[in-house]
Each structure stands twice: as structure tokens, then as C-alpha cells.
């Protein structure tokens with residue numbers, strides 16, 4: 001399998017791991033890098049005025065390093081690997097949509113979480129993908145330092161690259177802890193981004209159908 005998508009520029013931290021089991025794969029940061037990471041966290045604790053030697057913090061550097069490694073494991077993941085061979089020839093030509101895909105990411109400006117839902121739709125052009133693969137594509141890009149706008153575009157482009165469909169639409173609705181915790185915005189504010197390709201961009205009827213499905217899903221939620 002070869003890599004087909006745009007986002008591999010960020011994959012310098014570790015080699016992609018082959019196979020669809022990479023969700024359970026070892027985190028990309030290990031060995032000496034892990035020890036270095038732990039030392040940095042220990043120093044970080046000192047810099048914020050903590051005592052890294054007090055009991056409650058003794059194992060914190062190790063935990064944080066492991067956690068960060070896991071939370072950014074998308075750098076070691078590759079779309080072609082998570083999709084695997086789950087692309088099928090199919091003449092179905094109506095919109096396929098997976099709504100309310102949970103996503104967790106971290107903003108690259110503050111390294112704080114943002115989280116919410118992704119809605120992905122496409123109109124096949126001879127090929128469909130196993131539905132469970134769409135959340136996995138989200139995961140590849142969400143588990144990196146991100147801005148929501150780029151994340152949305154990367155997921156749309158990945159679906160485009162994998163399926164060459166007639167069109168793709170992606171909407172993400174997220175809450176950003178860097179805004180909520182720092183009191184920059186009202187705590188309930190959500191950021192909504194979209195990325196459209198092909199007929200979702202060019203054809204108003206397709207776009208309207210997509211957006212009404214998305215906003216239909218939003219009604220009744222907070």
C-alpha cells in the first residue's frame with residue numbers, strides 16, 4: 001500500500017505503521033525521546049512553580065509524555081493504512097453520509113483540546129468505502145496538532161483521494177478549550193467549519209441536501 005494523501009508532510013515524527021491495527025499500535029514517541037520528553041515536563045512543572053518531587057507529581061512527567069504521544073499518534077498514521085482494502089466497486093450514486101463522528105484534537109496554538117463532531121458525506125462515482133473507515137480517517141488527522149479549518153480540509157481531501165467521488169462534504173462542529181478555559185468566548189460557543197469538493201461545491205441542490213442533513217442533526221442538541 002502506498003500513501004495517497006496530502007498530509008504526510010507532517011509525518012516526520014515517526015514512520016507510518018502498516019496495517020489497520022495501528023490504532024492499537026505503540027505510540028510514536030518512545031525510548032530516548034520519551035525520557036527527554038519526561039525531563040521537559042519535569043522542567044515545565046518547575047517553571048510553573050511546582051515541585052516535581054512531591055509525591056503526587058512523581059509519575060506525572062511519564063504520564064504526560066505517554067498521553068501526549070497517544071494524543072498525537074496521528075503523525076504516525078496514514079490514510080491508506082487505515083482504509084486498507086475497504087474500498088469497493090459499487091454503482092450506488094446517491095449521497096452517503098456518516099453523521100456525528102466524535103472527534104478529539106488539540107489546537108496548535110495553545111496545545112489545548114478541541115472536540116466535537118464531524119459529519120462526512122460523499123456521492124460515489126463507482127467506489128464506496130467501508131463506513132467505519134470514515135471515523136478512522138478523521139482520527140488520522142485529528143490526532144495531531146491542528147486548527148479546525150485545516151482538519152476539515154484534510155479529511156475532505158482524504159475522502160476525495162481515496163474514492164475520487166462525484167463530491168465530498170465535511171462539516172465539523174467543535175468546542176475549543178483554549179477559548180472556553182481562558183474566557184475568550186462564551187463557554188457554549190461552537191466553531192463550525194466546512195469543506196466541500198466536487199458537486200458539493202458546484203451544485204446548489206447537492207449542497208442544500210447535505211447541509212439540511214447536517215443541520216437536521218444539530219437540532220435538539222445543545
Ligand SMILES: [Zn+2]
Nearest residue numbers: 107109110178
Ligand atoms: Zn487554541
